[in-house]
Amino acid sequence: MLYFSSRFRQYRNLQANVGSSPKDVIKDDNLAPKIALKSLETASRLLSLVGKPIYVFILYFLNITGRLYEGKIPRLHFKFPNKGLKKSGIIFSSRNLKTKLILNRFKKRIQSILNTNRKFLRNFRSNSKEFTWKIQVFFLAVRKLVSKLDLWKKLLLIPLKLKLILIRSLNLIPKPTFPRISRVKWALLSLTSIFALTFSTGVLFWYYILKDLPTPEVLTQRQTPVSTKIYDRNGILLYNIYKDQNRTPVKLDEIPLHIRLATIAIEDSEFYSHPGFSAKGIARAVIKNFKEKKLTGGSTITQQLVKNTLLTPEKTLVRKLKEVTLAIQVELTYSKDEILEMYLNEVSYGGTSYGVQEAARTYFGKDAKNLSLGEAALLAGLPKSPTEFSPFGTNPDFAFSRQKEVFNLMQVNGFINSDQKSQAESEEIKFVDQKTDIKAPHFVMYVRQLLEETYGKTPIESGGLEITTTLDYQIQTLAEKVVKEEVEKLAKLNVTNAAALVLNPQTGEILAMVGSKNYFDTEHDGNVNVTTRLRQPGSSIKVINYAHALSNGLTPVSLVNDSPITFNVEGQPPYTPTNYEGGYRGTITIRSALAESRNIPAVKVLASYGVIKMIEMGQKMGITTWENPDNYGLSLTLGGGEVKLIDLARAYATIANYGRRQELISMLKVTDYKGKVLEEYKCKGNQIEQVKLVNQVDQEEKGLINSVQATESALKIEADNKEACGGEQVVDPRVAFIITDILHDNNARAPSFGTNSLLVIPNHKEVAVKTGTSNDLRDNLAIGYNQKYLVAVWVGNNDNSPMARIASGVTGATPIWNKIMSALLAQEENHDWEIPEGLTQLPICPYTGTLACDGCPVKQEWFLEENKPTKACSPEWFKKPESPEPVEGIMEEDIKPTPESQYINPGQFIDQLLQERFGKKKKPKERN
Numbered sequence: 001m002l003y004f005s006s007r008f009r010q011y012r013n014l015q016a017n018v019g020s021s022p023k024d025v026i027k028d029d030n031l032a033p034k035i036a037l038k039s040l041e042t043a044s045r046l047l048s049l050v051g052k053p054i055y056v057f058i059l060y061f062l063n064i065t066g067r068l069y070e071g072k073i074p075r076l077h078f079k080f081p082n083k084g085l086k087k088s089g090i091i092f093s094s095r096n097l098k099t100k101l102i103l104n105r106f107k108k109r110i111q112s113i114l115n116t117n118r119k120f121l122r123n124f125r126s127n128s129k130e131f132t133w134k135i136q137v138f139f140l141a142v143r144k145l146v147s148k149l150d151l152w153k154k155l156l157l158i159p160l161k162l163k164l165i166l167i168r169s170l171n172l173i174p175k176p177t178f179p180r181i182s183r184v185k186w187a188l189l190s191l192t193s194i195f196a197l198t199f200s201t202g203v204l205f206w207y208y209i210l211k212d213l214p215t216p217e218v219l220t221q222r223q224t225p226v227s228t229k230i231y232d233r234n235g236i237l238l239y240n241i242y243k244d245q246n247r248t249p250v251k252l253d254e255i256p257l258h259i260r261l262a263t264i265a266i267e268d269s270e271f272y273s274h275p276g277f278s279a280k281g282i283a284r285a286v287i288k289n290f291k292e293k294k295l296t297g298g299s300t301i302t303q304q305l306v307k308n309t310l311l312t313p314e315k316t317l318v319r320k321l322k323e324v325t326l327a328i329q330v331e332l333t334y335s336k337d338e339i340l341e342m343y344l345n346e347v348s349y350g351g352t353s354y355g356v357q358e359a360a361r362t363y364f365g366k367d368a369k370n371l372s373l374g375e376a377a378l379l380a381g382l383p384k385s386p387t388e389f390s391p392f393g394t395n396p397d398f399a400f401s402r403q404k405e406v407f408n409l410m411q412v413n414g415f416i417n418s419d420q421k422s423q424a425e426s427e428e429i430k431f432v433d434q435k436t437d438i439k440a441p442h443f444v445m446y447v448r449q450l451l452e453e454t455y456g457k458t459p460i461e462s463g464g465l466e467i468t469t470t471l472d473y474q475i476q477t478l479a480e481k482v483v484k485e486e487v488e489k490l491a492k493l494n495v496t497n498a499a500a501l502v503l504n505p506q507t508g509e510i511l512a513m514v515g516s517k518n519y520f521d522t523e524h525d526g527n528v529n530v531t532t533r534l535r536q537p538g539s540s541i542k543v544i545n546y547a548h549a550l551s552n553g554l555t556p557v558s559l560v561n562d563s564p565i566t567f568n569v570e571g572q573p574p575y576t577p578t579n580y581e582g583g584y585r586g587t588i589t590i591r592s593a594l595a596e597s598r599n600i601p602a603v604k605v606l607a608s609y610g611v612i613k614m615i616e617m618g619q620k621m622g623i624t625t626w627e628n629p630d631n632y633g634l635s636l637t638l639g640g641g642e643v644k645l646i647d648l649a650r651a652y653a654t655i656a657n658y659g660r661r662q663e664l665i666s667m668l669k670v671t672d673y674k675g676k677v678l679e680e681y682k683c684k685g686n687q688i689e690q691v692k693l694v695n696q697v698d699q700e701e702k703g704l705i706n707s708v709q710a711t712e713s714a715l716k717i718e719a720d721n722k723e724a725c726g727g728e729q730v731v732d733p734r735v736a737f738i739i740t741d742i743l744h745d746n747n748a749r750a751p752s753f754g755t756n757s758l759l760v761i762p763n764h765k766e767v768a769v770k771t772g773t774s775n776d777l778r779d780n781l782a783i784g785y786n787q788k789y790l791v792a793v794w795v796g797n798n799d800n801s802p803m804a805r806i807a808s809g810v811t812g813a814t815p816i817w818n819k820i821m822s823a824l825l826a827q828e829e830n831h832d833w834e835i836p837e838g839l840t841q842l843p844i845c846p847y848t849g850t851l852a853c854d855g856c857p858v859k860q861e862w863f864l865e866e867n868k869p870t871k872a873c874s875p876e877w878f879k880k881p882e883s884p885e886p887v888e889g890i891m892e893e894d895i896k897p898t899p900e901s902q903y904i905n906p907g908q909f910i911d912q913l914l915q916e917r918f919g920k921k922k923k924p925k926e927r928n
Contacts, residue, residue, distance in 0.1 A: 215329075216332075217333065222309070224249070224464075228240070228459075232440070248357040249357070250345065252340060259380070262415075268301040277302075302330055302343075360379065373423075407421050440480075443469070443476070470667065475502055478512070495812060496517075497798050501793075502820065507683050508665045510666050515531050530794055531644070538775075541637060541648070545602055547739060551731065553867065556591040577599050577638065597749075597752065603634050606637045624644070648781075659729055665681055667679070735864070738839075744768040759771070761818065761822055764828070773812075777802040778800055793817040838865045839862050841860050846859050849869070851873070
């Protein structure tokens with residue numbers, strides 16, 4: 001091949017010897033190749049003699065064919081005269097005219113072809129002599145050259161020959177000529193082409209870019225995912241609820257200037273000058289894309305806002321064009337400050353933190369308005385790659401490197417000076433622990449469930465609701481601390497858990513809720529909220545039994561025998577109730593039976609009027625779990641029917657509120673993040689307002705924890721306005737007062753609990769309390785209240801295993817109740833319970849339940865006006881025998897009234913009624 005290359009370089013230098021004899025030229029070996037090159041050119045021109053006419057003929061043939069087709073139009077007119085061709089201006093009067101027109105067109109085309117060929121042949125003849133000479137030289141040169149080559153070289157030469165012939169042939173083919181167009185036609189053609197190009201480009205731009213492009217107004221009209229926030233009554237944040245994006249929008253004027261400048265410096269230094277896109281940025285991105293072969297970068301803050309909110313995240317040229325187009329529209333619709341505000345509230349800072357406010361809380365545990373320059377610079381560097389630059393990631397040093405880059409750009413752009421930069425770089429950055437921040441978790445989840453039942457799950461997770469709850473976090477902290485400390489003390493008694501609930505009985509507001517000892521101890525079901533779970537209430541449920549009894553004829557001095565009894569009900573096994581300690585007290589008053597929590601008298605009272613009546617009373621007072629009466633028997637009054645602690649607390653709150661049942665309230669106000677009020681609880685004398693903390697006194701020297709920092713909003717209720725917060729009157733207020741009077745009577749419960757038990761709150765004789773323990777020792781409760789607070793406590797085990805023997809609530813739930821109530825009332829004064837109208841206090845004989853007489857100890861007792869006793873006991877009933885020897889049939893401890901007193905003794909009436917209903921019992925000894 002080198003040989004052929006050198007030879008053909010010589011061909012290009014051939015400039016002479018054209019007029020000499022071909023054979024003389026061939027004799028010169030060096031000159032022969034030069035002549036051969038010229039010969040090839042001559043041969044190619046010879047071929048054009050044949051090729052050009054054929055080429056021209058084909059062009060004109062196609063032209064003529066088109067004209068023939070055009071000529072068929074007149075024929076169509078004559079075949080179909082009614083098709084409207086006349087309207088198009090094509091009118092023929094006869095067939096001859098049509099034929100003449102067709103022939104005339106053929107004639108013109110043929111003449112044009114002949115003229116063109118005639119000119120070509122004339123030019124060809126003038127050069128025929130030179131052409132013939134070149135052809136001869138060509139063939140002689142080729143013949144001599146080929147004779148000297150080997151076979152394989154000849155084969156290699158063939159493609160080269162063909163290539164040479166092809167090149168020369170193409171050069172010799174004449175170019176087709178077109179008729180000249182006038183300037184007017186050229187201008188019209190140009191305008192038409194421009195219009196067509198513009199129109200088609202516009203159509204394509206509309207179809208691919210503008211067709212489905214959202215409007216800029218969507219930025220403010222769309223439903224931005226915003227976290228729902230739950231606060232206590234004093235504005236303490238308890239929990240953020242969100243699905244994927246934890247976001248809290250803030251106004252631009254609430255965002256410090258150094259945060260805005262840091263963001264602009266690192267993300268878009270030309271933000272306040274460009275129209276939505278940056279030409280420099282796009283140029284840099286194009287160069288980078290060309291080098292890295294991928295689509296990246298070049299986005300302004302406006303473009304990023306559009307991309308994050310209105311467009312899909314894929315990286316394509318079409319989406320990039322949409323981004324730029326929409327960014328321009330956004331700039332024309334909103335001001336720069338509005339765009340920056342939307343961006344700072346929208347951008348991701350890593351994980352579920354969206355917006356600068358939640359980013360500040362996530363990384364530094366503070367609001368954005370409190371961030372320093374160093375903290376602001378670190379946050380500003382995160383949006384580009386939150387995972388890579390995260391201070392909690394695998395390479396936390398990257399976050400500080402990025403921070404320095406922000407500082408440098410801020411200085412370059414004149415946002416800070418060198419001194420501010422140096423000071424910020426030396427600042428110590430302190431991060432908060434990355435953990436789920438939730439306060440009062442059981443209460444928060446209780447509120448969340450109520451919200452989802454009302455508004456649905458999606459609005460709660462992304463609707464940006466703000467809920468001000470009834471919870472007082474100071475009281476909540478107190479309750480959590482006491483529960484945790486006391487449960488640890490009860491470990492030796494096989495007690496592993498406890499729950500506590502604090503209410504305002506006049507309003508039904510939940511002030512504290514501790515569902516378990518430790519919400520995060522999932523290994524022991526710590527996340528279970530026992531206050532809303534079904535448990536046996538033990539004797540604490542007796543208040544419902546006595547509420548019905550006292551509303552239907554019984555009085556606090558009605559007598560009932562605390563003695564063994566067996567109830568025989570057809571279809572059921574015999575039922576024999578027992579007292580907690582296994583003993584009996586004999587004939588006692590209703591006051592003593594309730595205060596001492598005696599089981600047998602309570603069962604007898606329930607049996608006197610029936611289980612259904614107690615269920616109905618319980619439902620009125622707030623028990624929601626007693627649905628089918630067939631599931632319950634006489635043991636219902638001893639805790640045989642499971643209830644929720646929160647329902648039981650509501651029933652006691654009804655008693656504390658003079659028989660008026662309040663709905664339990666956990667939310668004071670619900671708004672959206674724009675401030676629109678969705679619901680609000682209003683109670684006269686309990687307006688939601690900015691409050692201050694009051695009364696914090698150290699009580700540790702008294703054996704108590706610090707008194708709770710109760711708030712005025714939690715305490716502020718008009719004590720003299722019982723109907724301030726509405727509610728339904730379900731129990732006679734006089735009956736409610738009597739029950740409260742019994743439950744705070746320390747002397748009445750002393751025979752069972754003593755006079756100095758933990759049921760007593762120092763300096764607060766108004767506090768009423770009741771305990772309860774299930775027969776199988778799986779549940780132990782203490783519930784007590786005054787006019788402002790109700791505290792309900794449960795202890796036990798979440799796995800329902802029994803506890804060790806504990807003394808009727810005094811060792812289990814009572815210490816927790818006592819510490820919480822003592823702390824709440826540490827700075828409160830004692831307030832006596834107001835006496836409702838229609839009550840009368842009379843001196844009575846506790847042995848007979850009648851008005852007092854000589855010889856019988858006198859006690860003051862409350863009666864409903866319509867149930868007050870009218871007869872007094874007889875002094876004769878209490879005379880002692882003259883003989884020192886006991887009278888036959890009379891026990892020394894027996895009461896001395898004569899048989900006549902049985903008629904006016906309600907206790908004897910109850911026992912007689914029960915004997916008739918349920919079978920034989922041991923008859924009392926007759927007296928002489």
